[in-house]
Amino acid sequence: MNLEDKLFLNRYQSDKHSHLRIVDRDACLKCDFKPCTYICPAKVYVWSQEENRILTAYEGCVECGSCRYACPPHVIDWRNPRGGFGIQYKFG
Amino acid sequence: MVQEKFDVIVVGAGPAGLAAAYTMAKGGLKVIVFERGEHPGSKNVMGGVLYRQATEEVFPEFWKEAPLERPVVESNYWLMTKDSVTKYGYRTEEFAGEPYNAFTVFRSKFDRWMGRKVEEAGALVICETVVEDIIKEDGKVVGVKTGRANGDVYADVVVIAEGVNSILTQEALGMQKKYLAWDYLAVAVKEVIALPKGKIEDRFGLEDGQGATIEMIGEATQGMVGTAFIYTNRESISIGVGALMSHLINNKVNPNELLENLKAHPAVKPLIAGGEIKEYLGHMIPEGGYKAMPKLYGNGVLIVGDAAQMVNGIHREGSNLALISGKIAGEVVIKAFEKGDFGSVTLAEYQARLNDTFVIKDLQKYQHSSGYFEEHPELFKLYPHLASIANKEFFTVDSIPKKEKQRIIMRKVFEKRSMRHLAKDLYKLWRVLG
Numbered sequence: 001m002n003l004e005d006k007l008f009l010n011r012y013q014s015d016k017h018s019h020l021r022i023v024d025r026d027a028c029l030k031c032d033f034k035p036c037t038y039i040c041p042a043k044v045y046v047w048s049q050e051e052n053r054i055l056t057a058y059e060g061c062v063e064c065g066s067c068r069y070a071c072p073p074h075v076i077d078w079r080n081p082r083g084g085f086g087i088q089y090k091f092g
Numbered sequence: 093m094v095q096e097k098f099d100v101i102v103v104g105a106g107p108a109g110l111a112a113a114y115t116m117a118k119g120g121l122k123v124i125v126f127e128r129g130e131h132p133g134s135k136n137v138m139g140g141v142l143y144r145q146a147t148e149e150v151f152p153e154f155w156k157e158a159p160l161e162r163p164v165v166e167s168n169y170w171l172m173t174k175d176s177v178t179k180y181g182y183r184t185e186e187f188a189g190e191p192y193n194a195f196t197v198f199r200s201k202f203d204r205w206m207g208r209k210v211e212e213a214g215a216l217v218i219c220e221t222v223v224e225d226i227i228k229e230d231g232k233v234v235g236v237k238t239g240r241a242n243g244d245v246y247a248d249v250v251v252i253a254e255g256v257n258s259i260l261t262q263e264a265l266g267m268q269k270k271y272l273a274w275d276y277l278a279v280a281v282k283e284v285i286a287l288p289k290g291k292i293e294d295r296f297g298l299e300d301g302q303g304a305t306i307e308m309i310g311e312a313t314q315g316m317v318g319t320a321f322i323y324t325n326r327e328s329i330s331i332g333v334g335a336l337m338s339h340l341i342n343n344k345v346n347p348n349e350l351l352e353n354l355k356a357h358p359a360v361k362p363l364i365a366g367g368e369i370k371e372y373l374g375h376m377i378p379e380g381g382y383k384a385m386p387k388l389y390g391n392g393v394l395i396v397g398d399a400a401q402m403v404n405g406i407h408r409e410g411s412n413l414a415l416i417s418g419k420i421a422g423e424v425v426i427k428a429f430e431k432g433d434f435g436s437v438t439l440a441e442y443q444a445r446l447n448d449t450f451v452i453k454d455l456q457k458y459q460h461s462s463g464y465f466e467e468h469p470e471l472f473k474l475y476p477h478l479a480s481i482a483n484k485e486f487f488t489v490d491s492i493p494k495k496e497k498q499r500i501i502m503r504k505v506f507e508k509r510s511m512r513h514l515a516k517d518l519y520k521l522w523r524v525l526g
Contacts, residue, residue: 001369003348003372006283006348006369006372007372009369009370009371009372010371010372010373013130033341033344035341038340038344038345038346039279039337039340039341039346039347040346041279041281041346041347041348041372041374042374043346043348062372062373062374062375063135063257063374064279064280064374064375064376065256065257065376066277066279066337066374066376068257068271069271069272069274069277069337069376070274070337070341074271078257079259080128080222080257080259081128081222082222082239083128083219083220083221083222083238083239083240084128084129084130084219084220086135087134087135088129088130088134088135089133089134089135089136089137089199089200089371089373090200090370090371091198091199091200091201091284091328091330091370091371091373092133092134092135092136092137092138092198092199092200092201092203092373
């Protein structure tokens with residue numbers, strides 16, 4: 001099963017507001033290996049060639065918080081989603 | 093929003109926070125717990141093994157009413173290469189009945205149950221509420237700012253049980269370095285795969301309702317420092333894998349790909365065949381241990397559980413450390429109320445009491461292990477191969493005299509690692525773990 005289908009099995013209360021923000025996108029341009037694009041279990045971060053920037057599919061976030069640490073220039077501002085929003089694990 | 097003042101605010105409804113809240117509510121304190129999920133447990137993830145003894149320290153005879161999956165009667169370790177496994181395990185019927193040793197659980201269900209017990213004990217559990225900041229007055233923690241309108245809440249003591257994403261501990265309290273190093277954290281993913289009860293029992297050789305666990309190293313993490321696991325639940329299997337963030341980043345490996353790789357292993361595939369994935373989960377595990385711990389107490393504040401890095405990765409323990417730290421924190425706060433003093437000198441008793449428990453003793457014992465494995469990943473890369481070489485030779489029947497076979501095994505092993513090097517590895521390992 002591919003990752004998108006797996007994430008589809010999870011229960012989310014999607015917020016209209018993203019809980020993660022890249023605070024300095026110039027830093028991404030200087031970032032060589034962009035760990036956010038592969039360390040994230042939900043592959044929330046994707047590098048877009050056309051737009052020359054990271055796109056964030058925050059709705060699929062499983063809230064592990066890895067990106068906040070993995071980002072070498074520390075420009076990912078990851079916060080807990082607002083109360084009641086985000087992933088709601090059925091099993092956990 | 094509640095405007096009144098509480099005795100204690102607990103941030104986070106996991107094992108640490110709920111153990112603290114339960115202890116304090118039973119002790120007559122006015123306790124409020126804030127949880128960001130829909131209910132206690134809805135944000136909480138672990139592999140799935142809950143230990144009876146520590147849990148019972150907080151919730152006596154919990155197994156009679158709590159939602160549990162299976163009592164663990166058999167525990168296995170697998171050293172894996174791409175196409176082989178060297179297995180070691182232990183099974184006893186003693187673990188099948190009271191008082192039990194461990195259970196597999198789903199945290200979303202178990203933590204919800206703990207939350208109800210905490211409410212029954214008289215505490216207020218407020219869900220769907222994020223604590224965004226800490227309120228301090230004259231250098232003392234006096235309350236929290238929640239994400240709700242007019243959401244400031246005050247108390248004499250705040251217990252921080254925010255989990256591995258210890259943002260308050262780092263940013264609001266400044267009690268921990270803001271960005272922990274990559275080798276202080278592991279990233280883990282897990283799937284819950286539904287299978288019929290009978291099929292699980294057949295595949296794992298289990299009696300009705302009994303459970304088994306498998307911990308895997310080697311190819312399971314593609315040689316990175318980390319472990320994988322398979323745990324049996326009532327009608328599902330939990331399968332997961334985690335590795336140090338530093339190794340995942342440097343090897344450019346995505347955790348989900350690691351899990352898919354594991355599921356395709358010839359020894360794993362038949363155990364999960366025909367199952368239906370029910371949930372996909374991700375979580376970080378604090379692996380920094382003793383060296384990565386924040387200061388555990390301050391003026392009006394205590395840190396418990398994962399937020400304080402209380403995980404013993406070598407022994408797959410975390411929730412038990414969390415429960416005990418929460419309980420002790422709760423008892424120290426009760427005493428603080430008897431004294432009417434909530435300063436750091438009074439609350440320092442939490443650290444002193446924890447020092448006398450397995451929590452700190454074990455974290456101290458293994459304080460050099462994560463650094464050692466980080467720098468010497470042989471155990472995860474080379475040793476599963478050596479075990480495979482030796483066992484393959486041992487189990488292959490081919491008319492070679494046994495003396496000759498022993499020589500072949502030695503030669504093949506020493507080709508990969510000299511005897512001097514092996515002895516050095518073992519000595520170092522013993523120094524770190526012994």
